[in-house]
Amino acid sequence: MPNNPSNSSQIPNSETISQFQLENGIHVLSYENNNADTVYVIGILTNGGDQDPPEKTGLAHFTANLLSRGTRNISFNAFHSQIEAAGANLAFSSSSRSTWFRGKALAEDTRLIFKLAADGLRNPAFQDVYIERLRRQLLAGLALRDQDTGEIASLLFDKHLFQDHPYALPVDGYMRTINNIDRSDILHFHGSFYSPRDLIIVVSGAINGESVNQLAQEYFSDWDQKEQVTPSIHPIPPAPTTTVRDHTFLEGKSQSDLILGSFGPSRTSEDYMPAVIGNNILGQFGLMGRIGRSVRTESGLAYFASSSVSSWDDAGTWDVSAGVNPINMGKAINLIREEIKKFTIENVTSEELCNTKSHLIGRMPMALETNAGIANAILTMHRFDLGLDYYLEYEDRINAVTPESIRLTAQKYLHPDQLVITSAGPDEES
Amino acid sequence: MIKKHTLENGLTVLTHEIHHAPVVSHWTWYRVGSRNELPGKTGISHWVEHLQFKGTEKYPLNVLDAEISKAGGMWNAMTYLDWTTYYETLPADKIDIAIDLEADRMINSVFDPKEIELERTVVISEREGNENEPLFRLSEAMRSAAFSHHPYSHEVIGEMADLQTISRDDLYAHYKNYYTPSNTVIAVAGDFNTDQLLTRIQEAYAHIPGNVVQSQPIEPELRIEHSKQIEVEGPGDTVFMEISYRAPAAADNDFIPLMVLDSLLTGPSSLSMVGGGSVSNKTSRLYQRLVETDLVMSISGGLQTTIDPYLYSILVIASPDQDTNLILSAIEKEIYEVCQNAISDEDISRAKKQARALFAYGSESITNQAFWMGYSAMFSEPNWFENYLKNISRVTRDQIHAVAQKYLDPGHRVIGTYQPTGASNHA
16 A cells, blocks of 8 residues: 555664764764755764762753853853744753753754754853752752652662762762852863763754755864863672662652563673664563563553663663552562563563564554654664664564574563662552 | 545545655554543543554554564554554655554454453553653642543543553443544655555445444633642752643644744744644743743643643743742743834744754655644644645734733743652662
């Protein structure tokens, strides 16, 4: 029935992605997509919350959020007046290892995104009035986070899994550490870690590669490299060798959030693809895979129960999460551990593997449907050095995974008696 | 270009061919939601939606949930005030699976008593998850205060007492009454040939009789009789304050001007429920008056596209040491100024450009395009979506003034506050 069956020409690849590097080191990648009159722009710097001093956890996040609150060239109001009048969006943020900007606009306003993103990154004003206003907003956000059962369970999980590593700490900090941060800390962080050397810019949308390169040249080529502080590198701690169980009581809640898991493969590991495919069988496929079938469909214990693999360049996590009534907590944990045990001992069936492969291959056109999806895919290929034909070869990579490789990968990362198990909500006896 | 087709049994089919990617999105919309629920049976529409994933004879449990997934598709369902919808977005050559599966579960869902009891605890678990959220608690109290008899007074998830007592017979009767071709709109966008698609839909649905839906008449509630204040207490360190006014139905001529007014007051909204993009609100009037003066941490607002008049709501998040009377006074002052003073051409043209941009973001995704066709048909005509930008572009200053004065009346609103009782101790 389709008029245009799927073909590889619709997958961004080394022939269709435009690449450019400015003299100061900035990498620019772009993909022309004229299906809608819009553009999506991502920029990423490779330092984030992992460079925060522990007593000032949240510094990278605080700094990034100030970039859109006025520059030395333009006030807060003028900055947002231009963006909002164009119906555009431009936001800066930080994660554990990165600082980001993400912009979306009508194609006719691409220049505006480049202009303000460059100004925000390079010339932030860091005015006291906005530092203090943002501090209050961040503290309000943390007050909300501290009442969120899912967030607290997740913070506990990271704390026990990553121990002394910066990944154990929340990117948005704690109330105490946010209050420790002053303007000089922000200026120092910006001066130390914001540099063109590591910047990657990716654009997808109704604009050609030459125009993107010209905009990058115009707004970023005179950003000089400066001597950077060498980023701290922290070793990932060993995986747990016993079960670690922790629960945080939150008053007035009806349900607990539960997380069980351990480390997972990094994005560049050979284990990544078996882990992703195995995870789909374990806790994603259909209505949340084997975990969903056991905990939700067959036992009615939870509205959601699923597993996920999160991977970045030096580490990853593999975990199961569920929302559970406190009286069912023990039963849910046991069911999930049983599924993990079975998953690490027995090969997945050929039917399960076939179905999951078919699912992951079939959904790729949907993942690459929007400019945001395309830009993120290109960034992933470049950032993790996967090669710009990675998605052209995606089907072959998926088909190379075997039941044995999934079982061996699962055994490497998951053990039912060596999990970090955290929860937050009412006490179990309530 | 949207094409509308009607089968003999009353089934409406909306199609929009888009060939930029080998993807099709197929949405089945039923005109049933929480508005069709009687006291004691609240939450029944949403529960029926859950049971539609429990299987038929042809697609038993675990087969049904695998069919779309192994085709590489994504699928889900939503229940809302006026409608329930099921969608599948999948590779274009797999569209037959969606057509066949949806036609089958329109009439053949099993409603196994054992599965219903298991799903009772799942639905209760979903409600308990909602109860963890201060905004859900406030929202539930606000709806209850804003409507005296209309079913919009209760949350879609339903009341806990009803979730504990609704029976299999109740659920099955609700399903049999509302799941019929004459009460259904199928919206399909993407890479297909319309004639071939219609032939397939005809084959799948022609044998299903178009029963007449039995339902109680629903009397719309017009303005809120008098101003009310409610307060909800709960854990936390954050104040939430919501001010709700009666809003016009989506098909009313006042709806689009009120959307433009909302854009000026609290920032633009996309209306889409399946993503697509957003525009921040830092230059909106209420952000400038309340956030930039440190009265509140954040402000937002919005309208819902509903069959009957619903609510226009403004929501603020504030520190517990802030005086809520000062916050309310600042909001009132800004609304008064909008009602009385000139709105500039620049204000209006900015709102129109924002609408155009949000519309363009939504059109990137075939899922979003199919969503909009069926969604529009639930509260108006399918071309509501096609005419949206044209209608926005026609809004005048006088219309904005008129809707501000008509709807944002301080004598007819509900003011709700979530007062935190303090944070519990934790690590």
